[in-house]
Amino acid sequence: ETGVTQTPRHLVMGMTNKKSLKCEQHLGHNAMYWYKQSAKKPLELMFVYNFKEQTENNSVPSRFSPECPNSSHLFLHLHTLQPEDSALYLCASSPPYKDYNEQFFGPGTRLTVL
């Protein structure tokens, strides 16, 4: 148990649906991240939040909309997704900045877009 939880664990949605992914960390960290992991591709960083402020948006399409209401919670709002957006979406958190800080990952949400 890493202390980072994600819901739902599996999600199937149509291209016209709107859904949200939720992440919660119980580790007292101040930074939270969204990653996308597609088959045969490396993990891709999508968004970074530090102290609830977005500090990184890695050229992610606007159909993905993050929200960080506090340092413990992170959401990823999804709308009008494409089939190629089907992937494993991983949330991570980390403690205050040091070069060698470990990121702790949640179990991920496996998303299928029909």
Added chain:
Amino acid sequence: RKEVEQDPGPFNVPEGATVAFNCTYSNSASQSFFWYRQDCRKEPKLLMSVYSSGNEDGRFTAQLNRASQYISLLIRDSKLSDSATYLCVVNTRGSQGNLIFGKGTKLSVKP
């Protein structure tokens, strides 16, 4: 050139074997280096950080060569439980969060 490159494998080895993974990175300004491990259908977990002087943790040894922009991971006396995908990870700006992952090298240890 990809930012972080790894041999995808798979590496199929018998128990007790020594196996070495290699990784190269393209950004010479990279400052922090890691090996993460990802089991099948699970999340990545930090295996070890990689320091310039090299570091060892039990059966695992990591080395960094900044001049060649090369990172390695050596696993000695491999166990069945070492079967996983090993991800080479680089922090490109020395700032929190901007981790760049390789595709990973899959290891399968057989009895």
